[in-house]
Each structure stands twice: as C-alpha cells, then as structure tokens.
Amino acid sequence: MVAPRKNKDVEESFDIEEDIEFLxxxxxxxxxxxxxxxxxxxxxxxxxxxxxxxxxxxxxxxxxxxxxxxxxxxxxxxxxxxxxxxxxxxDVVPIEQALLNIKSAHKKANNAFHKIEELRDDMIAQGDEKIEATLAEEPLLDRQKLRQLVRQANKQKAENKPPKASRELFKYLKEIMIG
Structure with a gap:
C-alpha cells in the first residue's frame, strides 16, 4: 500500500484558521x-x-x-x-445609530432653547439696541411686541414681581424662531 501524501490545500486551510481572533x-x-x-x-x-x-x-x-x-x-x-x-x-449598529440621532435631536433642541434664553436676557438688559439687532436677523418678529414685553419685564424686575413678561418674551421668541 502506498502511504497517502499530504495535501497542501489542507495545510493551507489550517493557516487560515489561525487568523481568527479569539476573545x-x-x-x-x-x-x-x-x-x-x-x-x-x-x-x-x-x-x-x-x-x-x-x-x-x-x-x-x-x-x-x-x-x-x-x-x-x-x-x-x-x-x-x-x-x-x-x-x-x-446587529446593534442601526440601534446605536438611532439612539445617537435621538440624543442629537435633544442636544439641538436644548441648544436652541439656551440661545433663546440668552437672547431674551440680552434684550432685557440691553433694550432697544438688542431688539434692533435681533430684528435685523429675524424679520418675522414684531418690534412693538418685543419692546412692550421688554419694558414689562424690566418693570417687573424692578418691583421684585414674578417674571411673567420675561416668560412671555421667551415663549414669543421660541414660537417665532423655532416654530
């Protein structure tokens, strides 16, 4: 009987298996x-x-x-x-991507709210100057309404009353700027 010869293909397949990473x-x-x-x-x-x-x-x-x-x-x-x-x-990649999108949307909304809060505070502190600068950027805003709300907010602040006008100003800015 003739002894079986080694098959090179079989040896190569073992080399491929060595490349598999074990955790x-x-x-x-x-x-x-x-x-x-x-x-x-x-x-x-x-x-x-x-x-x-x-x-x-x-x-x-x-x-x-x-x-x-x-x-x-x-x-x-x-x-x-x-x-x-x-x-x-x-496959968790689509799930992770969806979670990132959700978190990203929350971040964007929070950033927009913070910007509106800063704008409101600046309007109350700087008055007409900031109102005019804001109107140049956001022409849909009503100048008269902004001035009225800023005056009321400053008056309430001086009298140590609850900041009702300040909240209304924020609500108005959010409604027009964000939608």
Whole structure:
C-alpha cells in the first residue's frame, strides 16, 4: 500500500484558521455589559422615541416587559440580562445609530432653547439696541411686541414681581424662531 501524501490545500486551510481572533472571557463580559447598557438606554426611552429605533418584535416585547417591572426588583435585573442576551444575536449598529440621532435631536433642541434664553436676557438688559439687532436677523418678529414685553419685564424686575413678561418674551421668541 502506498502511504497517502499530504495535501497542501489542507495545510493551507489550517493557516487560515489561525487568523481568527479569539476573545478572552473578560472581553466577552465587557461586550455583554455594553449590550446590557444599550438595553437600559432603550428601556429608558419614551414611547415615541422607542418607535424610531429599529427593533424586532421579540426584542421590543422584552423591552416593554422590562418597563413594567419595578426597577428595584431582581426580575428587572434578569430582564435586562435577557435584553442583553437577545441583542448579542442582532446587529446593534442601526440601534446605536438611532439612539445617537435621538440624543442629537435633544442636544439641538436644548441648544436652541439656551440661545433663546440668552437672547431674551440680552434684550432685557440691553433694550432697544438688542431688539434692533435681533430684528435685523429675524424679520418675522414684531418690534412693538418685543419692546412692550421688554419694558414689562424690566418693570417687573424692578418691583421684585414674578417674571411673567420675561416668560412671555421667551415663549414669543421660541414660537417665532423655532416654530
């Protein structure tokens, strides 16, 4: 009998398998914790925000169940672990991207509110000068209404009354500038 010869193709296939990266137990746990934290952020979302995230029915059901469980109970922790386990078998990149978009929208809204607050405070402090500069940038604003609200806000501030006119000015600026 002739001894079988070594097949070079078989030896090359073993070389390819050596290139596969194996994860340590610590790395696997870190990934599981990251997925569980992602699951927590999904559970904490509002209903309208959760609707914007691409989730399959099984994962969505697990998230909805976690919302019903009291947070201080052991069942909540186990449900979060289940959500993390379910997420291991799914592509989480679209979910992470949707969460980033939601957070980005919140940031933009907060920044817009802060800018309007600063504008309102500057109008109250600087008066007509700031009103005219703002009207140059935002022609839809009503000059007379702005002046009236600024005068009322300054009067209320001087009399130590609640800042009702200041709030109205903010509301008016927000309505016209943001919509």
């Amino acid at each position: 340590s137990k610590t790395q696997i746990k870190a990934q599981a914790n990251a997925l569980q934290k992602l699951g927590i952020s999904l559970v904490d979302l509002g209903a309208s925000e959760l609707a914007k995230v691409p989730l399959d029915s099984e994962l969505l059901d697990a998230i909805m169940l976690a919302r019903k469980i009291l947070r201080k109970k052991e069942g909540y922790r186990r449900q979060l672990q289940l959500i993390g386990k379910l997420m291991r078998s799914r």
